[in-house]
Amino acid sequence: MVKTAGIDPVFWGSVHPDCNDRHDHTPPVGAVLDTMISTGNMPFASVDRGAMQFLLAEPAILVLPVLFPHS
Structure with a gap:
């Protein structure tokens, strides 16, 4: 189908x-974040702040393969 x-x-x-992985890690629906909050007894704001630094790097991860495709 892709071809x-x-x-x-x-x-x-x-x-x-990578796009599917982003869905699991980003608020508000991040299943991984919900698991961290419930198992670690951590406040949502704390976990959200920790995840945001990685979320900011995600656009670069998607742009690099577009700019430098494997030929």
Whole structure:
């Protein structure tokens, strides 16, 4: 299906899991954040602040493969 759409399968295989991973780690629906809050008895604000530094780096992770594609 990816090849039919004209997308490089290697590119898709590297970008798609990253997007799915971002869903698990970003508020407000981050399942990993909810697990950290409940198991660590931590306030949401504390966990959210810790996750934001990684969230700010995520756009660069997605832009780099677009700028420097594997040929």
